[in-house]
Amino acid sequence: MDETLAYVLFDAQGNGAFYSAFYFYSLYHYQQYWHDLSDVFQHPYDKMIPGLFDGQHDVDTIRSALPANSQALLHPALFKAFEQGTEPHLDQLRREFNRYQFVPKASLLLVGSRGDTDVPFSNSALAYRIFSTMGCDVALKSVSDEQDHRQAFLSVIFEQVEFFKTKLAS
Structure with missing residues (x-):
């Protein structure tokens, strides 16, 4: 099982049901x-799920409506x-949702916070x-060891802007 699916199903630290609802409803729909x-x-x-994801x-x-x-x-x-690896669509899901089946052509900044439990820094x-071994121009930066996803937002945006300013100036 790939790391995204395993994270969503087994290790999302309180967000698993939300991510599973979104992910599996999207796949179904x-x-x-x-x-x-x-x-x-x-x-x-x-x-309940269709009504929760109606854009309203x-x-x-x-999250409060989910287990x-x-x-x-x-x-x-x-x-x-999924737990046993016998789900009939598992191979298809792995093929279609592998985030690393491309080679970035532009410079890539992977930025986040080590304290983020919504989008773990380990994903970045x-x-x-993976992208470094492909020879891509990729940078990795953590803005904090403690801040969560929302707390790190402004720092992440700042780093993104600075990254693009630097790339545009060179």
């Missing part, structure tokens, strides 16, 4: 991997199939290692 939402989500979430609800509202983790959200058979570090 756009790719039709499953015949019915009841194949994906446990009741009552199979009926913010992240906090959606604490992915296991409580997903249909037990689906969760077990992994991408940095």
Whole structure:
């Protein structure tokens, strides 16, 4: 199982249900991997999810309507199939959602905070290692060891702007 799917299902530190709801609803809606939402989500979430992702609800509202983790959200058979690596769409998901099946042509800044539990800095570090071995012009920077996703926002934006200023000046 790839690191994104494993993170969403098993290690999202309180955000797993939110990420799973978004991820699996998107796959159901756009790719039709499953015949019915009841194949994906446990009741009552199979009926609730479409309304939560109607564009009228913010992240906090959606999170508060969901259970604490992915296991409580997903249909037990689906969760077990992912856990055991037997989900029929697993190979297709790996192929279609591998973030590293491209070579960046432009300079790339991977910036975040080591304190971020929403988007772990380890994801950026992994991408940095992969893209570096491909010979890409890639930089990795953490703006903080403690700040979470929201707290680090302004520092991340600042680093992004500075990165582009430097690249445009050279």
